[in-house]
Amino acid sequence: MIKTVAPMTAATLLNNALIFGAALFLVIATALIVSRQSGRLLRVALRLVRAPDHEALAATLASRASRAIVVVATVVGIALICAGVSLTMYEIDCAPRLWAWAEASLLRDPMATLRLALSVLGVALGAVVVHRFVRVVAHYLIAGLRRNAAFAHHDAQLATLLERLLLTLRWGIALGAAGLCVALAPPPEIVVRALETVTIIALGVLIARTMIVIAHLAVDVVFQFARGREGHRTLRYVGRLEHLAGITKRTLDYFFFVGAATWIFDQINPGGRMSELGLIGIRIIALVYAGRVLIEVFELFVRELLLADPDKRSEAENQQRLTLVPVASSILRYAIYFCMTVMALQELGVDTSPILAGAGLLGLAVGLGAQAFVGDVVSGFFILFEGLFLVGDRVRVGDVVGNVEEIGVRVLKIRDEAGVLHCIPNGEVRSIANHARLYVNALVEFRLPYAADVAGVLAGLKAHLAAFRPRCPDLLEDPEFVVQDLQDTGVLIRCVARVKPGRDDATCELLRAGLLTALVAAGVAPQACHVVVLPNGAAPR
Incomplete structure (x- = not known):
């Protein structure tokens, strides 16, 4: 069955399409006219001031002016399209409201309308001047960073930062100028709301992209500084965590993008469900990253505690400590993963008390269903406690002969003479021939x-x-x-x-x-x- 559109809906759709289509046409036509005439005006002005090589300079300035006009026209066009679609979806007819607004503001006092036009022109010129100023300041700041020795090897990142910064400033100034123009002659509330929405989304995305570049640059500079301070008592430990640079950058990417989305939703709909989910996502991202860093810090602490000053101990004691390092690291890793999972479930609103209470029953069920796994773990502990062999010993396990590389909680790793690494479950270690005892x-x-x-x-x-x-x-x-x-x-x-x-x-x-x-x-x-x-x-x- 085909449904007919109500007359009011059809009239609303037609009126809004005509009004916003005409407005979009005027924006495009104005942009084309101003873009073409700007080159002529610049050539005349430069010729009057007798600027050297005024033709080339006029062409360069005209090209930049055209790009700025295109950016402004694009922003205004997107705002008009979004406003038209939103108003039509809510069946709001703009024709009577627009006419009432024009009668109440523009048509009542022609001189006030002229002053409004001049004010809008002044805002546009002021935006151009501010853009020029902040562009010079941005170039000056990036040039100062390039002269700093800490940023000597980061030219590509600084170039990307300058590009993102200029783009953010350009759009911010353009949207701010549009907001000032709207404030001079307030249009209907729905138009203001549409412009605010576009401004919030654009600024949120641009600022997040710029902050990501800054964060990546900061991470690289910090690890580079720590790498150059290997002899320092504290910074040398930071240098040993340099392999965390990749996950740190990815975490910052997620943090800024999710944070920007949360801020956008909170500004559009304060206290809404999406903003609450965004805050939960940010806390979970921070929790996962903190767990990963804690694992690396604890593993570094274990190695420093057990393997420091090997010259002060016998070879046998060093082998015993080398054997205990992976086991201790595995236990700490599993404990942190468990705590991190419980805390993440609590952030999601899941009651973890039954989970913790049933951990014993779950362990029993897992033990019955995974007897091989439990047997491997138990055999691994007996191998460690009885000291049958240590890391570095030459052993024969079944048909495999080689040097022990790692005694894990579940598997034994042996590398043979051909360089092949054999991973043998601890439960399958039935007989051992150790070539590294006494003689x-x-x-x-x-x-x-x-x-x-x-x-x-x-x-x-x-x-x-x-x-x-x-x-x-x-x-x-x-x-x-x-x-x-x-x-x-x-x-x-x-x-x-x-x-x-x-x-x-x-x-x-x-x-x-x-x-x-x-x-x-x-x-x-x-x-x-x-x-x-x-x-x-x-x-x-």
Whole structure:
């Protein structure tokens, strides 16, 4: 079924469209005329004052004047469109109100109307002068910042700041001039309200964008200053938090944009629901950022507390502390996340008392439903408390052999010789072979021919390695030689050397090189296996 529009609604729509369409046409026509005539007037004025190169100067000034006229015409046009749409939606006919306002103000006293026109012209000229002045001041301030050593490496940000600042000042002066013109001859209330709405939205967005650039610049300058004060007792800690610069900038972006939206809604509808939601959003943003900073500060505090002055402690104690750092950091991180979540729910108006009261039941349910996770956590604590291995130890867990990089609450991280990082759940650690406890044996095997004097050769090798020991600080005792086996290819000799934990591979390389040098010097070649390949059908001799 097609609904017909009521006559009053159609008349209102027609009258408003004609009035605001005519007003918009007058604004555009006036802007075009003034823009074209400004160039001629400027050329005549510059020619009269005999300015040097007046043609080029007139063209530059005319271009700037045209841009200013376009900005003013755009602002007025947007205000007219918004006002027309708003009035039509509320079925307010502007024709009788506009005519009554004209009869009461403009048509009653022609001289007052002329004075009003001159006043509006004076406001426009005053706005141009103020804009010129603040533009010069802005350029002067940015130039002063560029000369400061703290801003020496921030030219791009300063250029962006100048651009945003000039744009904000330009629109602020234009909207302020429009407000003064409206105050000289107050139009109907709905027009004033529409202009106020446009002004609030434009200023809120522009100021927020400008403050974001200022905040980003301030963050970079602060961390740069702290980076240059590494020796300072307090500022060196700020420099270590430089990786928070990115999240700090994003948080400031959200803060200023949400703050601008909250201010806009509060100005348009004071005490409304949107302004309350905006304030809640600002508090949650601040809460999340504060939690992130607290996590980083606590982790830095834990590292400073446990890892400071490593030269004053033994290597074993340093390894124990390295093992405890990630565990303590994880516990603090989870605690802060939990507190932050509860506080955020309280900001949203959620009663957290049942949540806290049911935390025990929830933990029981989670424990029953996530037994593997709980088993990993419990196994991790037993690994830590029993001290089966520490960070930096060389261990074998199952088929994985490598150095322990981290013992977490849930997973164990081991990096093997190929550089591959293995993450093994603590609950799957069934058997452990630790190569980093007290000592480990370095084993080297080689063969001697049966024709050689085995006893004499081994005595010479012992003497050579005894002299070689001072150059190998990882050796704890003199190497021992044992006859391991009698094979077809020769006598299998095994060299056993007790070395420091985790140094067996490196020591084996040194022992092989030393043994080869000693055997060559003694004129004994290790027995080699010779393989003879006969062609098909050939008989061995």
